[in-house]
Amino acid sequence: MITLKRYQSEAVENLVYNIYKLLKRPGFRQNLIFKAPTGAGKTITMAAFLNRLSEELPDKLDLEKRKVCYVWIAPNKLYIQSYNAIKGYFSEMRSIKPVFFEDITDGHIKPNEVLFVNWESINKEKNLMVRENEQNKTLYSYVNAARLHDFEIIAIIDEEHMFANPRTAKRANEVLGRIYPKIEIRVSATPTSNSDYKTVIERQDVIKEEMIKEGIVLNPALDSFEQEGGKTLDQMLIDISLQKRRDVFAANEKLSNSINPLLLIQLPNDTSEDNTLDDQKYIDMVIQYLEVYHDISVKNNRLAIWLSGKRDNLQDIEKQDNMVEVLLFKQAIALGWDCPRAAVLLIFRELKSTVFTIQTVGRILRMPEQKHYPDAILNQGYVYTNLSKDKIQIVADDMNYITMNKAIRREPYKPVSLLSSYINNKLFRNRLGSKFRITLYETAEEVWGVSKALEDVSIHERNRQILIQRMIDVNVNTIDIVIPENVMLTGEIEVKIVTDTARFAKTPDELNQLFRQFCRSNVGSFAPVDSTPVLEMALKMFFEEYLGFNEFESIKIILYSQNQLLFIELINKALERYTKIQEEKAQTTRKELVKYSWEVPSERIYNELYVKIDIPSHVLEPFYQYHKASKPETVFANFLDANKAHIEWWYKNGESAKEHFAIPYTDYTGKESLFYVDYVILSKNGTTSLFDTKSSGSDPANAHLKHNALIDYVNERTKKGLPTIGGVIIGKEINNTLVWQFCRNKIENTKDHTGWDFYNPAQTNIN
Numbered sequence: 001m002i003t004l005k006r007y008q009s010e011a012v013e014n015l016v017y018n019i020y021k022l023l024k025r026p027g028f029r030q031n032l033i034f035k036a037p038t039g040a041g042k043t044i045t046m047a048a049f050l051n052r053l054s055e056e057l058p059d060k061l062d063l064e065k066r067k068v069c070y071v072w073i074a075p076n077k078l079y080i081q082s083y084n085a086i087k088g089y090f091s092e093m094r095s096i097k098p099v100f101f102e103d104i105t106d107g108h109i110k111p112n113e114v115l116f117v118n119w120e121s122i123n124k125e126k127n128l129m130v131r132e133n134e135q136n137k138t139l140y141s142y143v144n145a146a147r148l149h150d151f152e153i154i155a156i157i158d159e160e161h162m163f164a165n166p167r168t169a170k171r172a173n174e175v176l177g178r179i180y181p182k183i184e185i186r187v188s189a190t191p192t193s194n195s196d197y198k199t200v201i202e203r204q205d206v207i208k209e210e211m212i213k214e215g216i217v218l219n220p221a222l223d224s225f226e227q228e229g230g231k232t233l234d235q236m237l238i239d240i241s242l243q244k245r246r247d248v249f250a251a252n253e254k255l256s257n258s259i260n261p262l263l264l265i266q267l268p269n270d271t272s273e274d275n276t277l278d279d280q281k282y283i284d285m286v287i288q289y290l291e292v293y294h295d296i297s298v299k300n301n302r303l304a305i306w307l308s309g310k311r312d313n314l315q316d317i318e319k320q321d322n323m324v325e326v327l328l329f330k331q332a333i334a335l336g337w338d339c340p341r342a343a344v345l346l347i348f349r350e351l352k353s354t355v356f357t358i359q360t361v362g363r364i365l366r367m368p369e370q371k372h373y374p375d376a377i378l379n380q381g382y383v384y385t386n387l388s389k390d391k392i393q394i395v396a397d398d399m400n401y402i403t404m405n406k407a408i409r410r411e412p413y414k415p416v417s418l419l420s421s422y423i424n425n426k427l428f429r430n431r432l433g434s435k436f437r438i439t440l441y442e443t444a445e446e447v448w449g450v451s452k453a454l455e456d457v458s459i460h461e462r463n464r465q466i467l468i469q470r471m472i473d474v475n476v477n478t479i480d481i482v483i484p485e486n487v488m489l490t491g492e493i494e495v496k497i498v499t500d501t502a503r504f505a506k507t508p509d510e511l512n513q514l515f516r517q518f519c520r521s522n523v524g525s526f527a528p529v530d531s532t533p534v535l536e537m538a539l540k541m542f543f544e545e546y547l548g549f550n551e552f553e554s555i556k557i558i559l560y561s562q563n564q565l566l567f568i569e570l571i572n573k574a575l576e577r578y579t580k581i582q583e584e585k586a587q588t589t590r591k592e593l594v595k596y597s598w599e600v601p602s603e604r605i606y607n608e609l610y611v612k613i614d615i616p617s618h619v620l621e622p623f624y625q626y627h628k629a630s631k632p633e634t635v636f637a638n639f640l641d642a643n644k645a646h647i648e649w650w651y652k653n654g655e656s657a658k659e660h661f662a663i664p665y666t667d668y669t670g671k672e673s674l675f676y677v678d679y680v681i682l683s684k685n686g687t688t689s690l691f692d693t694k695s696s697g698s699d700p701a702n703a704h705l706k707h708n709a710l711i712d713y714v715n716e717r718t719k720k721g722l723p724t725i726g727g728v729i730i731g732k733e734i735n736n737t738l739v740w741q742f743c744r745n746k747i748e749n750t751k752d753h754t755g756w757d758f759y760n761p762a763q764t765n766i767n
Contacts, residue, residue: 003431003530004044004045004048004530005041005206005209005211006205006209007040007201007202007205007206007209008040008041008044008045008048008201009048009527011034011036011045011049011199011201012045012048012049012052012529014199015032015034015045015049015185015199016049016052016053016056018032018197018198018199019032019049019053019154019183019185020060020063021197022182022183022197023060023063023065023152023182023183024062024063028180028181028182029176029177029180029181029182029183029184030182030183030184030195030197031183031184031186031193031194031195031197032183032184032185032186032195032197032198032199033186033191033193033194033195033197033198033199033200034046034185034186034187034188034191034198034199035188035189035190035191035198035199035200035201036187036188036189036200036201037189037201037203037206037212037365038189038212038362038365038366039206039211039212039362039365039366039367040201040203040206040211040212041211042187042189042201043081043082043085043086044085044089045201046086046156046185046187047085047086047089047090047096048089048529050070050086050095050096050114051089051090051095051096051529052529053068054068054095054096054112055095055516055520055528055529055532058513058517059517065150065151065152067111067112067150067151067152068111068112068151068152068153068154069109069110069111069112069113069114069115069146069151069152069153069154070109070113070114070115070153070154070155070156071109071114071115071117071139071143071153071154071155071156071179071181072086072114072115072116072117072155072156072158073117073119073122073155073156073157073158073175074116074117074118074119074158074159075118075119075120075158075159075162075163076118076119076120077118078158078159079116079117079118079119079158080116080118081338082116082158083098083100083116086098086114086116095112096112096113096114097110097112097113097114098113098114098116099113099114099115099116100115100116101115101117101121101129101139104137104142107136107137107141107142107145108142108143108145108146108148108149108151109142109143109145109146109151109153110146110151111151114156115139115142117129117139119162119163119172122139122175123168123171123172123175124171130175130178139179140178140179143179143180147180152182153179153180153181153182154181154182154183154184154185155176155179155181155183155184155185156184156185156187157172157176157184157185157186157187158187158188159187159188160186160187160188160191160192160193161188161189161190161191161192163192164192189362210367210370210371210372211366211367211370212365212366212367213364213365213366213367213379213380213381214372214379214380214605214657215380215381215402215403215605215607216361216364216365216380216381216382216383216402216403217380217381217382217383217403217404217406217605218361218383218385218402218403218404219240219382219383219384219385219404219406233386234285234286234348234386235289235293237346237348237384237385237386238265238286238289238290238294238346239293240384241263241265241344241345241346241382241384242263242294242296242326244263244343244344244382244384245261245262245263245325245326245343245344247377248261248343248344248377248378248382249261251373251375251377251378252378254375255373255374255375255378257368257369257373258320258321259320259321259341259368259369260320260321260322260323260324260325260341261325261341261342261343261344262317262322262324262325262326262327262339262341262342262343262344263325263326263327263343263344263345263346264326264327264329264342264344264345264346264363264364265286265326265327265328265329265346265348266329266330266345266346266347266348267279267282267283267286267307267328267329267330267348268282268330268348282348283307283328286328287303287305287328290303290326291303296325296326298312298313301313301323301324302323302324302325302326303324303325303326303327303328304317304324304326304327304328305327305328305329306327306328306329306330307328307329307330308330317339318338318339318340318341319341320340320341320368322341327342337363338366339363339366340366340367340368340369341368342363342364342366343364343381343382344364344381344382344383344384345361345363345364345381345382345383345384346383346384346385347383347384347385347386348385348386361381361383361402364381364382364383365381367379371424372657372658372659373658373659374420374422374594374596374598374658374659375601375659376601376603376604376605376657376659377601377602377603379657379658379659380605383402403605403606403607403608405605405606405607405608405610405612405624406603406604406605406606407603407604407606407620407621407622407623407624408602408603408620408621409600409601409602409603409619409620409621410619410620410621410649413599413600413619413649414648414649414682415599416598416599416600416680416682416688417597417599417722418597418598418599418661418680418688419595419596419597419598420595420596420597420598420660420661420662420663421593421594421595421596421662421663421664421674422593422594422596422658422662422674423592423593423594423664423672423674424592424594430525430526430527431526431527431530431531431534432523432526432530432531432534432535432578433534434534435578436534436535436538436574436578437534437537437538437541437542439574439577439578439581440538440539440542440570440571440574441542441545441546442577443570443573443574443577444542444546444570444574447570447573448466448467448470448570449466450463450466450467450546451463451546452545452546459546460546460547460548463546463547464547464548467547470566471562471566472557472563472566473557473560473562473563474547474549474557476549476553476556476557479556479557479560480504481504481511481514481556481559481560482504482561508552511552511555511556511559512555514555514559515536515555515558515559516532516536518558518559518564519532519535519536519539520532522535522568522571522572523535523575524572524575524579525579526575535571539554539558539567539571540554540555543557543558593664593672598661600619600620600649600651600680601620601659603620604620604654606624609626609627609628610624610625610626610627611624611625611627612624613625613637615637615638615641616641617640617641617644617647617649617650618637618641618649618650618651618652619649619650619651620651623637623652625637625652630693630695631695632693632694632695632730632731633652633678633693635731635738636678636679636691636693636729636731636740637652639731639738639740640679640681640761643761643762645762646683646684646761646762646764647681647682647683647684647761648682648683648684649681649682650679650680650681650682651679651680651681652678652679653676653677653678653679653680654676655676656676660676661676661677661680662674662675662676662677663675663677663709663710663713664709665705665706665708665709665710666705666709667701667702667705668701668702668705675692675706675709675710677690677691677692677710677726678691678692678693679691679692679693681761683761683764685723685764686723687723687724687725687764688717688722688723688724688725688726689724689725689726689759689764690710690713690714690724690725690726690727691726691727691728691729691742691759692706692707692710692727692728692729693728693729693730693731694728694729694730694750695730696730696732696750696751696753697749697750697751698750699750700749700750703728703749703750704728704746704747704748704749704750706728707727707728707743707746707747707750708746708747710726710727710728711726711727711744711745711746713726714726714727725742725744725764726742727742727743727744728742728743728747728750729741729742729759730742730750730753730756732753739758740758740759741753741756741757741758741759742756742757742759743755743756743757744757
């Protein structure tokens with residue numbers, strides 16, 4: 001079973017909350033917006049949401065209709081991709097059934113069926129799927145028949161932004177008007193519709209889970225274009241983007257990653273007849289240049305082509321170690337195609353103003369292994385274009401993600417060889433895992449005394465007798481399961497059993513529904529959607545292996561009113577045992593501290609929250625400073641620049657992410673954390689200084705703990721013959737002169753500066 005990321009689980013909760021509100025409201029065609037950035041796994045999130053809805057709807061007695069069928073509309077071939085993703089998610093479950101048009105039976109869509117439809121097959125009245133016919137087999141007839149059966153209809157509009165242009169929007173409105181769903185769930189990274197009911201996955205949450213890259217670097221090459229060797233701008237852009245692909249390949253190779261990064265070259269999407277000939281010449285030019293100057297061609301399997309009427313080397317191109325290095329395509333590929341190894345994008349556009357969004361560059365957002373790396377170059381996507389900076393616009397929502405701010409390391413560079421750390425979190429999800437079944441077995445053996453000695457042919461009978469002695473009725477022939485009668489009183493829901501007119505569960509379907517509700521109510525604090533099927537299977541297999549009962553018999557015994565309390569007690573004890581095991585496991589394996597040799601990055605990308613400052617001594621050029629940098633940071637940077645004659649180089653470190661320098665420390669709560677030291681300084685005499693700027697008394701809970709961990713780190717390097725000083729550093733005015741003080745020993749706070757030394761770059765030493 002697929003395990004959801006934290007942000008996906010939260011999105012499911014919010015979607016469920018919103019959908020129930022809308023289902024209770026009168027009227028139809030109510031909008032629910034689901035905004036999720038590219039790479040967030042929106043289809044899997046939708047699958048988990050649909051599963052949750054199908055599981056809970058039968059119990060929502062305050063809803064007029066509790067049976068729902070779905071129509072999933074997607075453009076181009078995306079509907080097939082979404083169908084396969086949903087089908088894969090439900091391979092272990094049967095709560096939702098994805099179907100195509102030809103799979104519909106009995107003349108209507110059934111409850112919990114998701115009909116996947118290609119927009120292009122329904123956007124014209126003459127299309128077969130919507131055109132009236134003698135067999136009355138159309139999308140509209142199937143929907144109307146479902147409505148006559150008293151089923152609710154929910155439409156899912158995938159990549160909703162693709163329906164935004166006036167002509168498409170008008171036709172989409174007509175089609176949805178004919179379908180007339182209760183709710184329209186509009187899914188997109190950049191939705192165009194509005195609604196008071198909205199579920200949003202924040203991009204930063206997806207980055208934090210290391211599913212997508214930290215950012216996209218947009219390089220408008222025209223700003224620095226100087227003709228080289230008679231080459232055109234387009235040819236030089238090919239050279240630059242190929243070099244970046246090689247840089248990414250080398251970084252992967254250094255980390256022993258078997259990932260062959262892919263360069264995507266997007267050609268102008270001019271389909272007018274007048275330009276067809278010129279268009280072909282342009283394609284031929286690119287293909288010829290790649291082959292002649294870079295030995296990249298279709299023949300040697302290093303080039304793939306995805307153009308109208310021409311498809312070469314596309315098989316298995318998504319695999320990480322595929323030989324193809326360059327893919328030539330047009331804009332049509334951009335939707336619904338997933339290739340996480342794609343790292344560099346070269347966009348050839350006509351020289352006019354262009355708005356860049358995440359949709360534009362979405363093909364290079366995904367992390368190939370769904371994790372970030374200690375080398376920053378692997379955590380960014382790179383886009384090159386033949387536009388100048390003044391012709392590029394970035395939508396406001398993406399300003400902190402798409403950036404043109406890049407700083408390059410000054411050469412020659414003297415290495416510092418710092419041992420840095422990052423933490424790999426091994427998250428334990430709040431769900432029952434497959435090993436819960438073993439825990440249930442062990443609990444039953446301990447509490448009830450049953451056993452599973454397979455060599456004993458009478459073991460099933462002996463275990464049955466043990467249950468009988470514990471007052472558990474196992475005589476299934478005499479057991480009837482009462483179906484509660486639902487009584488509505490003053491808007492509230494009550495459940496009561498009317499003994500003289502009670503209905504009994506007779507069919508396997510009725511029993512399965514009651515059993516599912518029983519298990520859902522008894523998974524404790526674990527997530528019901530993911531955990532209910534695990535508990536169901538564990539109980540069924542316990543009865544089969546220990547007692548020799550089939551599934552139908554097992555469910556009747558568990559659900560019998562006189563037996564339920566004993567089984568609930570057993571389940572609770574098993575849950576307690578399982579929780580303790582998981583907690584013990586989490587203590588030992590939750591975090592993995594990884595150490596690696598760190599150097600100042602050869603280049604670093606800064607988002608729009610950083611501003612360029614004229615401080616030429618910084619090791620990365622130009623120097624970018626956070627727009628809300630603290631006063632101590634700002635003043636200390638100027639102090640270092642004023643003393644540049646005594647400094648080989650200095651670097652303002654990042655505050656998070658694996659590629660920045662960090663040392664481990666234990667915070668005031670006892671949690672293992674990372675300390676990202678503000679400044680790394682290499683003096684002319686070879687001494688390394690590691691300083692973190694603070695104000696006196698600031699960060700009282702952790703400042704001294706960070707300092708003390710840094711002192712241990714400094715002492716360790718010094719023992720190895722690597723001259724190093726460092727610690728928390730505080731600026732103060734003495735006789736109208738600003739001085740900086742730090743302590744070479746461990747401290748209890750940052751207020752008492754007794755015994756602290758003065759930091760003077762001209763006299764840096766380790767005495």
